[in-house]
Amino acid sequence: MSTEPPPRPSFSPIGIGTESRAPFALLPDPVALFEGRATRFRATAEGALAPYLSFLAAVAEAQGRCAGGIAMLDEEAVARSLAHGMPPIDRQGLKHDAGMDVTVRRFLDACGGVVMPEVAEAARAALLADNARRHARIADALEDAVAMEDVAGFVLAAAGVQVHLAGLAAGLPAAKLAPVGDGACPCCGGPPGASLVVARDGAQGARFAVCAACGTEWNVVRVKCTLCGATGGIAYHEIEGSTDGIQAETCDSCGLYVKIMAQERHPELDPVADDVASMALDLKLGETVFRRGGVNPFLAGM
Amino acid sequence: MLESLSRRAFVRGVGAGLAGTALGFGGSEQALAAEVRPFRLSRALQTRNTCPYCSVGCGVIMYARGDGSKNARRELIHIEGDPDHPTNRGTLCPKGAALLDFVKAPTRTKHPMYRAPGTNEFKQVSWDWALDRIARLMKDDRDKNFIAKNAEGVTVNRWISTGFLAASATTNETAFMTYKAVRSAGMVVFDNQARV
Numbered sequence: 001m002s003t004e005p006p007p008r009p010s011f012s013p014i015g016i017g018t019e020s021r022a023p024f025a026l027l028p029d030p031v032a033l034f035e036g037r038a039t040r041f042r043a044t045a046e047g048a049l050a051p052y053l054s055f056l057a058a059v060a061e062a063q064g065r066c067a068g069g070i071a072m073l074d075e076e077a078v079a080r081s082l083a084h085g086m087p088p089i090d091r092q093g094l095k096h097d098a099g100m101d102v103t104v105r106r107f108l109d110a111c112g113g114v115v116m117p118e119v120a121e122a123a124r125a126a127l128l129a130d131n132a133r134r135h136a137r138i139a140d141a142l143e144d145a146v147a148m149e150d151v152a153g154f155v156l157a158a159a160g161v162q163v164h165l166a167g168l169a170a171g172l173p174a175a176k177l178a179p180v181g182d183g184a185c186p187c188c189g190g191p192p193g194a195s196l197v198v199a200r201d202g203a204q205g206a207r208f209a210v211c212a213a214c215g216t217e218w219n220v221v222r223v224k225c226t227l228c229g230a231t232g233g234i235a236y237h238e239i240e241g242s243t244d245g246i247q248a249e250t251c252d253s254c255g256l257y258v259k260i261m262a263q264e265r266h267p268e269l270d271p272v273a274d275d276v277a278s279m280a281l282d283l284k285l286g287e288t289v290f291r292r293g294g295v296n297p298f299l300a301g302m
Numbered sequence: 303m304l305e306s307l308s309r310r311a312f313v314r315g316v317g318a319g320l321a322g323t324a325l326g327f328g329g330s331e332q333a334l335a336a337e338v339r340p341f342r343l344s345r346a347l348q349t350r351n352t353c354p355y356c357s358v359g360c361g362v363i364m365y366a367r368g369d370g371s372k373n374a375r376r377e378l379i380h381i382e383g384d385p386d387h388p389t390n391r392g393t394l395c396p397k398g399a400a401l402l403d404f405v406k407a408p409t410r411t412k413h414p415m416y417r418a419p420g421t422n423e424f425k426q427v428s429w430d431w432a433l434d435r436i437a438r439l440m441k442d443d444r445d446k447n448f449i450a451k452n453a454e455g456v457t458v459n460r461w462i463s464t465g466f467l468a469a470s471a472t473t474n475e476t477a478f479m480t481y482k483a484v485r486s487a488g489m490v491v492f493d494n495q496a497r498v
Contacts, residue, residue, distance in 0.1 A: 207385075
């Protein structure tokens with residue numbers, strides 16, 4: 001019989017008093033982002049918009065194929081931007097950036113196998129053949145300004161710009177990012193396309209705005225306008241009886257709305273694909289005093 | 303500049319339309335517009351508030367349905383923990399989680415109620431009547447039982463025969479004013495938000 005005393009009981013800490021705080025920014029994983037988006041575009045391709053959504057699924061697949069291997073930004077420049085409260089991705093500088101042009105060309109090439117209407121194919125060919133035109137459309141996309149004379153070219157260039165910006169954002173130091181202003185992405189300074197209420201570990205029920213261009217998600221307090229930051233006069237509109245978890249968050253202060261998607265209840269929701277697929281909501285909101293504030297080049301209205 | 307403004311439209315400004323029309327997917331938008339014509343928009347509100355139960359003061363988000371027009375009554379449909387609130391980060395205790403039933407309870411006290419000594423039922427009274435009566439009873443009790451000096455003759459100014467249980471989940475200012483009023487009357491048995 002052993003004379004040793006029994007081991008003392010030990011207790012592991014259970015985290016009383018610790019606080020789970022939502023991270024400020026989540027960077028995109030470009031390949032997974034566009035592949036997931038393609039899947040979602042395909043899943044939503046029903047009804048009146050089915051042909052267009054199927055086409056966008058193929059576009060997102062092409063985006064996913066060229067989303068890897070984008071060079072990281074200069075570390076020193078990133079640190080300088082962050083030190084001065086500026087978004088580290090400089091959109092103005094990227095208008096004439098060789099790397100951006102290479103990515104957009106790669107994306108346009110990758111669209112080669114995509115079945116698309118003649119107009120779209122012609123726009124793609126024109127962008128590839130005409131350098132000045134391509135540079136102009138890239139600049140337009142970086143400004144979120146639709147070129148009315150070449151909408152098709154604008155949409156395709158904007159899709160390419162998304163690939164490059166997502167690649168750049170993926171290489172940024174997430175923990176060092178800080179808010180740069182209301183309605184502005186902490187990575188590229190761009191406006192949000194939509195916002196998501198998520199069910200992630202440590203961020204249950206928290207809301208993240210999603211950058212329309214680089215796909216970065218940043219934490220925005222709920223019941224607050226993601227564009228102007230107002231906290232009063234916020235309402236939620238949805239099509240009566242709908243259960244898709246997508247609402248329009250309207251703001252009385254700025255008169256704009258951005259869609260808010262309940263990813264906590266519908267994990268399949270994608271801020272870009274479901275934004276296009278839920279265009280019915282936009283048509284209904286068009287009958288009210290509110291105007292669309294969320295940016296999405298695939299919904300660039302004419 | 304003017305030329306470029308007329309040539310371009312900011313995506314944000316133009317409202318939603320289908321870029322697909324320009325890409326050769328014409329007709330989709332018109333078909334969709336015809337599809338959604340019979341449907342209506344519904345409007346809901348989300349409002350931040352503080353759970354009324356205890357002095358922890360958890361944040362809640364209250365969901366209400368209603369078109370917001372002046373005469374329409376809003377209907378509370380859901381209450382959940384506020385994920386942005388530093389105290390509870392979206393969590394609620396069982397009592398807080400049942401707040402919706404608390405708000406809508408048919409037995410909820412909405413008016414001052416009075417049960418006279420020796421009777422077995424409450425009757426509704428006015429606020430004026432209730433406050434006058436409380437003040438009268440407090441004054442009488444304080445006049446009778448106030449202790450100005452203890453056995454050694456030291457001034458203590460205490461009133462221990464009446465207690466005061468005040469609100470939780472109040473603001474600092476309310477808690478401060480309650481403290482001022484109650485303690486300056488000499489009351490010792492007292493609890494409110496300011497304790498935490």
